Each structure stands twice: as C-alpha cells, then as structure tokens.
Amino acid sequence: MVLPELVDSLxxxxxxxxxxxxxxxxxxxxGIFNFSHGALIMLGxxxxxxxxTQLGLPLPLAVLVSVVVLGVGNTLFYRCLxxxxxxxxxxxxxxxxxxxxxxxxLASVIYGPWGLPFPTFLPGTIxxxxxxxxxxxxxxxxxxxxxxxxxxxxxxxTWTGLGVRATIDNMAAAASSGINPELMMMLGVFLSSVVxxxxxxxxxxxxxxxxxxxxxxxxxxxxxSILAGLGSLWGILPSAFILALSxxxxxxxxxxxxxxxNLAVAIIIVLLLRPQGIFGVKERVV
Amino acid sequence: MKQLIPVVLAAALYAAHPLFTGDSYLLRILIIVHIFAVLxxxxxxxxxxxxxxxxxxxxxxxxGAFATAWLILWFNTPPEAAxxxxxxxxxxxxxxxxxxxxxxxxxxLTLVTFALLVLSYALARQFxxxxxxxxxxxxxxxxSKSAVANFYITxxxxxxxxxxxxxxxRSRVGLYMKAVKEDEAAAETVxxxxxxxxxxxxxxxxxxxxxxxxxxxxxMTSVGASxxxxxxxxxxxxxxxxxxxxxxxxxxxxxxxxxxxxxxxxFIEEYRLILLGVVLMVFIRxxxxxxxxxxxxxxxxxxxxxAGG
Numbered sequence: 001m002v003l004p005e006l007v008d009s010l011x012x013x014x015x016x017x018x019x020x021x022x023x024x025x026x027x028x029x030x031g032i033f034n035f036s037h038g039a040l041i042m043l044g045x046x047x048x049x050x051x052x053t054q055l056g057l058p059l060p061l062a063v064l065v066s067v068v069v070l071g072v073g074n075t076l077f078y079r080c081l082x083x084x085x086x087x088x089x090x091x092x093x094x095x096x097x098x099x100x101x102x103x104x105x106l107a108s109v110i111y112g113p114w115g116l117p118f119p120t121f122l123p124g125t126i127x128x129x130x131x132x133x134x135x136x137x138x139x140x141x142x143x144x145x146x147x148x149x150x151x152x153x154x155x156x157x158t159w160t161g162l163g164v165r166a167t168i169d170n171m172a173a174a175a176s177s178g179i180n181p182e183l184m185m186m187l188g189v190f191l192s193s194v195v196x197x198x199x200x201x202x203x204x205x206x207x208x209x210x211x212x213x214x215x216x217x218x219x220x221x222x223x224x225s226i227l228a229g230l231g232s233l234w235g236i237l238p239s240a241f242i243l244a245l246s247x248x249x250x251x252x253x254x255x256x257x258x259x260x261x262n263l264a265v266a267i268i269i270v271l272l273l274r275p276q277g278i279f280g281v282k283e284r285v286v
Numbered sequence: 287m288k289q290l291i292p293v294v295l296a297a298a299l300y301a302a303h304p305l306f307t308g309d310s311y312l313l314r315i316l317i318i319v320h321i322f323a324v325l326x327x328x329x330x331x332x333x334x335x336x337x338x339x340x341x342x343x344x345x346x347x348x349x350g351a352f353a354t355a356w357l358i359l360w361f362n363t364p365p366e367a368a369x370x371x372x373x374x375x376x377x378x379x380x381x382x383x384x385x386x387x388x389x390x391x392x393x394x395l396t397l398v399t400f401a402l403l404v405l406s407y408a409l410a411r412q413f414x415x416x417x418x419x420x421x422x423x424x425x426x427x428x429x430s431k432s433a434v435a436n437f438y439i440t441x442x443x444x445x446x447x448x449x450x451x452x453x454x455x456r457s458r459v460g461l462y463m464k465a466v467k468e469d470e471a472a473a474e475t476v477x478x479x480x481x482x483x484x485x486x487x488x489x490x491x492x493x494x495x496x497x498x499x500x501x502x503x504x505x506m507t508s509v510g511a512s513x514x515x516x517x518x519x520x521x522x523x524x525x526x527x528x529x530x531x532x533x534x535x536x537x538x539x540x541x542x543x544x545x546x547x548x549x550x551x552x553f554i555e556e557y558r559l560i561l562l563g564v565v566l567m568v569f570i571r572x573x574x575x576x577x578x579x580x581x582x583x584x585x586x587x588x589x590x591x592x593a594g595g
Contacts, residue, residue, distance in 0.1 A: 033393050035400075081571050089392045090339050091570045094527055098570070101520045102563035109556045215516055219404060222397060230393075260408035267401040271394055272386075 002249075004131050009241065009248040011206065014141040014148075017240035018199040019217055020224025021148055021233060022192045028168045028231045029188025030078065032086055035096040037196070038218030039103035044070050044200025045209050046111055049118060059121050067197040074193040075186050083185070100218070108211045116209040140202040147198045148237070151191060155233070164188045168231075223263040227270050229277020239278060301441060304434045313433045319545045320440035321502050324447045326525040326537035328494035331451055334532035335460060336487040337467030339392075341519060342383055342399030345406040346492045348513040350376045350499030352410070352417060355426050355509045365429045369500030376496015377489050384488030388481060407514035414511075422510020429504050436505055443501055444538075447494050452534045454490065463487055464532075520563075527566045530576020539578045 023037045034040070044066050051062035077099070085091045122136040155161035166174040167184040175181050203213065224243055228235030243266065250258035270277065304313055329343045350372035357368040383402070387395050410417040417423070430436055454460055465473040466480045474480050503509040521544065529540020544562060551558035573580050 033397070081567060085571065090333065090337065090531075091574060093339055093393070093396055094523055095567055095570050097520060097523055098527075098563045098566040100516075101524075102560050102567075105556050105560045105563070109560070222400070226397065257408070257412045260411065261405060264401040264405040264408060268398060268405070271390065271398050271401075275390075275394060 005248050005252055007128070007131065007133055009244040011137050011141050012248060013241040013244035014144040015199065015202055015206070016220055016224050016244050017237050018144045018148060018195055018202065019221040020228065020240050021151065021236045022195040022199060023221040024225040024228065024231065024233055024236055025151070025188060025195070026192040027225070028233065029164060029185050029192065030082070030086055032078075032082055032092045032096065033230075035093065035218065036100035036103060037221045038216065039100050039107070039214045040070065040074060040193070040196050041200045041203065041217045041221070042107060042209065042211070042214045043103055044197030045118070045204030046107060046116075046200070047197070048201045049111075049116065049204060049209055053119060063198070063201055066201065067194050070197040070200075071190050071193040074196070075190045078189045079186055083182070100214075104211050104214050107214065111209065111211075113211055115212075118204040118209060121205070137206050140205050144198065144202045147195055151195055152234075154191065160187065164191070219263045223266050226267050227278055229279055232277055232279060235277055235279030301438075304437050310433045313437050315545060315549050317433070317436050317440045317505055319541050320437075320444040321498050321505070322522070322525060322545060323444050323538040323541035324494055324501075325498045326522055326529065326541045327448050327451050327534050328491040328498070329522060329526055330491075330531055330534050330537045331454065331463075332487050332491040333526065334534075334537075335455060335463040335467060336484050338387055338484060338487070339396045340383070340387070340399045340488075341396050342402045342406075343491070343495055344518040344522060345399075345403040345514060346376050346379045346383070346495040347499040347502070347518070348406060348410070348509075349379055350496030351503035351509045351513055352423075352499075353496070354500035355423050355503050356416070358427050358504070359423060359425070365427050365504045369429070369497060369504060372500025372503075373493050373497035376499065377493040379496070380489040380492025381485065383492065384485035387488065388484065403514060403516075403519065407511055410511035410514055418510055420511050422508050422512065424508045426503055426507045426509070428507050429501075440501055440505070443497070447497070448534065448538055451490070451494065455534045459483065459486070524562050524566050528562070528569050528576055530579040532575075533578055533582075536576045536578035540576065543577060 019037075019041060022041075023034060026032070026034050026037070047066035047069055048059075048062050051057045051065040052059055055062070057065065081095055082092055085095070120136055122134075122139045124135050125132040126135060126138075127133075153161075155165060163174070163179045164184045164187055166177070166179055167181045168188070171181045174184070199217075203209075203217065207213065220243075224236060224240045227239035227243060243263070246266075247259060247262055250262055325343070325347055329340070332338050332340050332343070353375040354365075354368040354372040357363040357371050358365055363371070383399065386398065390398055411419055414420075428436070429439055455463075462473070462478045463483050463486075465476075465478055466483050470480050499513075525540035525544045526537045527540070528543055529538065530536030547562065548558055551561070554561070569576055575583065
C-alpha cells in the first residue's frame, strides 16, 4: 500500500511549498536570508490560535488578524532594523538569528513548551480509495495551495507584482524607471509575511503548535528553497513535493530517523553539487 | 604601558579572589565563563577576521567534547591528554570544514555549516549506543574535583588561548585575514593567498573550539546530543555580538556579560534570553562594535583636540 503515504506527502508537500516560497520571496526581495522564518511561521499559527480560542473570533477573522499582525510587524521589523544593514551579510544574518531566539522564547513563555492542539473546525473524514482522510487536512491544503496561487497572480498579473519583480531583477533599472525600490522591498516582505502567517495556520490545524516545530519548519523552509535554487520562486512547488515524498516514504520504509537527516543531507548535497538548485533557472547565488 | 597597570592589577585581583572568598557558586559560573570565552574568541578568528559566518562552531565544540569523553570512558586516557585530543579532533574538523567552505561564500557558507550542525545533532541522536543520545554519557573523569582547582585550570586555559588568538589577530597573518574579510578579490591582487588564510582561520578557531569542548565535558563530567542544540549556537552569537566581534577581546567580554547576566537574572526566568536577544539586536544595529569596541572608542584620547593643545 503506497496510497496513504502518497496522500500524506501531498498534504505535507503543500505545507512545505508554502514554507519555502515565503522564505524564498523574502530572500529575493531583500537579499537577506531570514533564519527566523520557522519562528515566524509558528507565530502565525499562535496568533490565529489566540484570536480564535481566546478572543473568540470566528476563524476567518482570526486568520485575518494573524495575517495583518504578522505582515505589519514583520515589515516594520525589516524596515527599522534590517533594511539599513541589508548589504552587510554578517550583521543582518545575526539579527535574524536574534529574532529567532526572541520569538522561540516568547512562544514558550506565553504558550508553554509543549504541543498545543488546534481546535478542529472542519470535522469528519471522507473515504478515498479505501482510506479515510480528514476534511480539515484537505481544506487546509486547498487553502495553502490557493494562497500560493494568489501569490502567483499578484506577482505575475498585477503592476505591483511587476514592480516587486523588477526591483528583484535589477534595482537600479527599476529605480530609474520610476519604481520606489524601498517600497517594493517592503511590499515583498509583506507579501512573504502573509504567506508565512497562512502557512502557520495550516501547520497548526493539521499538526499542532509547539516551539520545537519552529526550528523544524526552519529546516524545511531552508531545504525547500535551496533545492529549488535560492531566489527561484517557481521551482519551489516541485522541490517541496520531492522533499515531502522523500520525507514520508523515508520515514515509513527507512525509519523515523530518516526524517532528521533527510533535510540536512539534502541541503549539503544540493549546495555541493548544484548550488543553483535542481531547477536552476537563473543563477542568483548571493 | 601605563594604561596596562590597572588591567594587570584587576587580573591579579580576579585571579586571587577564589583564595579569599569561598563562593563556590560564583566559581562554578566563572569556570563556564572561561570555557565559553575561549569558544567565543575562537569563533571571532573565523567570523570577525576572515568573515566566514560559520554556524558549525558549536558542532566542532560538541565533537571535541565527545572525542574527549570517548577517550576517557573507553580507553582510560588521563583527562588532560583527552582534552588535548579534543583539540586535535577540532583541528581536523576545522581543516575539513575549512576546505569544504572554500566552495561557498557568505550566505551559502552559513547555510552549509548550519546543515552540518543539524546533521551532527541527528547523528548523535541516531547513534545513541555510542553517544548516549539525548540523555548523554555520564561519569567522565574530571581533571580535578575541586572547584578552585578547576577555576585556575580553566582560567589558565582562557589566558593562554585568548593571548595566542589576540597575538595572531595583531600579527601580519591577522592583518591578511582582515584584508580577506574586507575584500577577497582585492586581497588576492596584492598577493594574499585567501585560500590559505581562510583555511588557517578555520583550523586555528576549531582547534580552540575542540579544546574548549574537552574542558567543558571534563568539567561537566557528562556530554549528550543536546550539545548540538541551536541554543548553544545562539548563546555563542549573543556573546560574540554583544561583546563586539573582530577584536578577540570583545567576545571574551561578551562571554562574561552574557553568562553573568543570564545567571543573575534567573528571577525573570525565560525572559532573560528574550531580553538578551533584544539587546543583541540593538547592539548589532546601533553599536556594531559591541561593548568592547564602544569602550575602546570612548577611552581613546581624542587626537584631534590634543594635537592642537
């Protein structure tokens, strides 16, 4: 039987893809690799959890609160602290590591170090090919994939997206054609944060919320974006599903330990053999 | 030379204090400070001098600690010799990582070394028969059981290591390393062998990291997979950034500040690391030369005015 694993990897793959694409967009837009990405993802989940269960807001509103808070907060953090030092890679990387430390500790102070179950909002299961799949998981995957689709539309079909992409491609040329590069960078950070928050919601509602997941999602996002090629946005989908497939099948047939080494080994091998990523559309290595 | 007198006096007072006060709680903290000061200063040779932002420094530290532990537990090596072997393992790992890192620059180097750290943790967890997994190996023979003796041993270790690193940083080699950090291509055009100095920095830094790992495991008498936790790396970066990188002395100052603050702020529990993280952000953004660099700037006589008067 490979069907259950296949379904699992599809669900997991959509989460991997969302985690990777927001990291990749952040990196493309700003040139800074955000080591606190995993923590920001979980923050999105925690904020939704608080708004949903503690403030009692309806779920869509709770998600909106999380998206707005994370989007505005992360953009402000970028503008005030990271933007002025974005050309110095050591201080900017260390700043994101400091943010990781702060967010990880904050999460465990406020929500406790243990896993926090997210309430079920889409109860029930459906049968597909003889195996039950929870409707919530399907709903969440659909939501995640549509968020990625929406990002694609914004980036490729709107003037704003064109501005962000132009700034990513060639900042001087973009600036000389009347685009405000600083604004576009902040917009890129904001768009990335929106997807980040949604990723957090989908992880929270299919797995659970815990500070430990922060560093694991960090590894996931890093591995996916490196396999796709740093800065390449659309290689993300296939590489996310490749990693999710190897994760699920490896854990089932090789053993649970495979999960631990899988991502780290993938990062090292890809960077050694093909640093521009497996889909290497264009070389944009730092 | 005159400015050195208060420094020497303070050092002598610091060295003599365990003989007068019997505060073993403070001694235990200071022993850890000494070990981490060496680790932070050795990170500085790699990051602050050649600009290779490695995330694998605590991995080298951890494997040095494991090598020391295995030698003591399985081969009945005297702890002193086992610690030296930890340094040797550090040097070999540093050579390997240094060669590997030649292929990568800037961010990619950080990512590869980060993956190596995670891989180290995964391996240590997986092969728990030899590493003890999360629970770790216990009953490692210490160099000495007395806190005062350990204070002097680690203090001596810190003095010697930091002096050596400081002299290296001040030497011609140190200048070459800084040149590589500022602009590798420009350094090569004036005949500096960037490859040589980058690998050298990794070997030297990792040797001291391995030694620090050896001292750490013999002092703690245990070591486990948790040594590869991201926590150690983040703590190390706190010390490096708050103290002030690129000066060797700065990270040592950082080790004292961070460890003592973390210890004496125990009453605010988890919030102390949040506080330190915010402090690091402020330092990196607004005072990138850290506590030490800022102090040096403040204490320096203002040449502009004194030249006129």
